[in-house]
Amino acid sequence: MKIKIILYLIAYLVVMGCDRGSTGADGESPPLDITDTLVVQDSIVLGLMYEFEVEDPYAKERQLIDLAINEINAAGGVNGYPLTYTIRNTYVAEDAPAAAEDLYNYGVKFIIGAGWSSRTINIADSFAVDHNMLMVSYSATSPLIADLDDNNLVWRGCPSDNFQLTVLADWLLDAKGITTAAAIYRGDAFGIGAAGAFVTAFEAGGGSVVSSVAYPTEEGGEEITFNTFDFSPYLDSVLTQQPEVVVYISYIEEEIKLLSDLTKNELFEANPSMLVGIEGLDVEELKNNIADTTIFEHIWSIGFLIDSTTSSYQDFSTAYTALYSEGISISNYTGNYNVILYDNVYLLALAIEKAAVNDTIPITARMVAEQMKAISGGVANAVKIYPGEWAKADSVLAAGGSVDYDGVSGAIEFDDNGDIGSATFGIYYMKNPAGALEPDTVISFSTR
Template sequence: MRKLFSASLVLALIIGLSVVGFSAEDTISIGTILPRTGALAAWGQFEGQATDLAAHQVNEAGGVLGKKLVLVHRDTKTNPTSGVDAANKLVNVNEVPVMVGANSSGVSLAVARAVAVPNEVVQIAVASTSPKLTTLEDNDYLFRTCPSDALQGIVLARLAYNDEGYETASTIYVNNAYGQGLSDNFEKAFEERGGEVLATVPYNKGKASYDAEIRKAAEGDPEVLMLLGYPENGNTILRKAIGTGAFENYMVADGMAGIPGVIEKVGAQYLEGTYGTVAQSPETKSLEYYKKGHEELFGFPPQRPAFLQNAYDAVILAALAMERAGEATGPAVKENLRAVAGPPGEEIDTSELERGFELIKEGKEIDYVGAAGQMDFDENGDVVSPFGILQVKDGEWKQIKVVD
C-alpha cells in the first residue's frame, strides 16, 4: 500500500508539472476540439493540420495584437463526453477565448451548451451541418464555417421540382442527424413548391439487406428517389434499387455525389444522368493560397475535399476578430467576428493577411473571403455557401453548374 501511495504521489507530481507547463506572456492561445481518435478521426487529423497552417500564416503576417498565435489541440474522441471534457480543459487551464470545433453536430452542441456559452467563449464549429446549430440558444457564442443541411435540402428540391419537373419523390436517408436533416428539409422545400413526397425511409448503417427500405420507398411509384447517405451502404441500396427497376431517376447528396467509387461500384451505365449536389468552395484566391501553403508546410496537398478549409478559415477569422477587438476575450471576439467576416470593407483573402491586420490597426473595415467561401456570418452565426450540381456523364461526375 505504501508503494502504491508513493507511486501515485509521483504520478500526481508529474501530472501537475506537465499540466502547468510553460506559459509565456507574449502568446495568444486558441483551442481546437477536433476528433483525433474515434469514428471521425479520418477528418479530425487533417482538420488539425489545416488549423496549424492557419496559425502559421497568421504568425507570418505578424501575429495577433503583436503576439504569437498558439494553438492548443484537444481530442474529442468523437464523443460528447470527451468533447465536453476537452473543452473544459481549454477554457479553464488554457483560458482560451476561442475554440475551433467540433466536427460532428452532437459534440458541437454539447460543447456549446455545457462549456462555450456559460463560460462566454466563442466556439466556431467546422463541420457540424445540423440545422439544430442554427436554432440553439447560444447567446451568439456559437458560429460555424460550414453551411447548414437545410440549404442543401432546398437546393435538392429546386433541382428536382423546378429544373427536372418531378412531381413525386421518395427519400431513403441514413438514420443520423445528417440524413434526417437533409430528408426533412428536402421534404419541406419540395412540398412548398407543389411536389409530393410519397415516403421518407430511414436506413441504419451496416445491415445485410435493404430490400424492405427500398420496397417502402417504391410505394406509389415516385418519379425520383433521393438517396441521402454515405457510399458505405448507399452503394448497396442504389444497386439494389436499380435492380428492382422501381425507380426511373435517382439523386444523391454530398455524402455520395462526386465520390468516384460510387459510379464504379454501382455501374456507370445505370447512373448516367444522375444528379448530385455538393457544398462547393468557390474558387477563391484564399483556396489557392491555402492549398499552396499546405503543400509547402506539410509536403502534401490537403487530403480531403471539404471541411479542412472550414477549419482553416475558423482560425484566421478568430485571429482577425481578436485584432479588431483589441483584446483576446470571448465577448470581444463575438462582437467583432461578423465585422471582419462580412461586408462592409475591403475584401481580404489569406494571401493578404498582413494587409488585413494593417487595415484593422488603422481602424478600417475588412471583409474576409475564406478558402471555403465568403464567410459572411448571419444573425445565427451561420454561413451560406454555394452548391455545385453534379451529373454523371460518360461514367464520371461532371459539374454542370453552381447555384447560390
C-alpha cells in the same frame, strides 16, 4: 427573404482536398493558472474538435490550420501573441462534452468544430455555451444549429443545409420536372435537419414528398457498423410509394451499404428512381465497394463548391505549395469542407484582434463573438482582407480601422444566427460503367 439563384458554368469551379503539416499544441502541460481569457502560456490556444476512429486520420486536414497559423505568427501573431492549437476527439457521442470540458480546463475558450452536426449541438447544449466557449464549425451543416439557444456563441463557416436542399429541391422541380420525391436519411441532427429542409423546400415549390424515412445511427449508445446493417425495410418503405426521385442523406460508410442493398431491391428493379446524394460523392469508394455498377446510371449528387479560379484561391494554393512542397489535390468529391478550416482560423484571429481594445489581452470569448460579423462584411467601407494578408489586417486594425475577410471558400458574411449568407453548389451525375462524375449545373445561392 428574397432568394437569388444564379447559374454559372461548371468548368470554372472545383473542390479541393488537402494535405498535411503540424504546429499544434499537443503534448504541452496544462497551465497552472487558468483564467477566463484566451491566453494560455503566453499564446492564444484554439481547440480543434473533430471525429476520428483511429489516431488522427485527418492529419492532412490539419495542414490547412497549420498554414493559417504559420502565416499569422510570421506576421507578428494576434496582438503580438502567437497562435497555436490543441486537438480533442469527438467521435464518441458521450465523450464529446467531456472533451469540451477538457479544453476548458486547459484554458481554451475558442473551438474550431465540431465536425458533425450532432456533436456540435451536443457540445454546445451540454457544456460550451454555459461556459462561454465560442464555437466555429467548418462542416456542421444541419439547419437545426441555427435554432440553438446559444447566446451568440455558435457560428459556422460552412453553408447550412437549408441552402443545399433548397437548391436541390428547386432544381428537381424546375430543371428535371420531378413532382414526387422521397427521402431516406440518418436519424441524427445532420439527417433530420437536412431532410426537413428538403421536404419544406420541395413542397413549397409544389412537389409532393410521398415518403420520408429515418434510419438509426446508434445502438446501445454506440455508433452502428453499417457494413452489416440491413437497409431493406427502410428502402421498401421509401420505394413502395414509387417516387420519381429518392434523396438519400448519409455518410460514405452507410451510403455504400445503402446503394449495395438497393441493387438487390425488387421494388427498385421494377421501378428505378433517380437517386440523389447530398454533400458530394466519394466516387472511388463507391466504385471499389459496390459490385453492381449498373446502379451508377441512376446516381446524381449535389455538393458545396470552391472556385479555384479566384486570386484568393490561387494565392492560397501557392502558399500551400511553398510550405509543403506539394500542391493541393483537386477532385470531384464535392462534399469537401476542409478548406473552411483555414478560413475559420483567420476569422477567429481577426475577431480576437478586433476585440482587443487598446492593445490589451485578456479578452473573453463573448467579446470575440461580438466581433465575428464586424470582420466579415458587417461594417461599411471596411478594408478587404484575403487569405495570407494578416500583416495588412493587423495594420488596419491597429490603426482603429475595420476589415472584411473573404476567404478561400469564397465571400463570407454572417447573419444574425452565425451562418454565412451565400454559397455555390455543383450538381453532378454518375457516368456508367466508368463510375465517373460528370458536371451538370452550378448554382449559387444567396439570402442577401
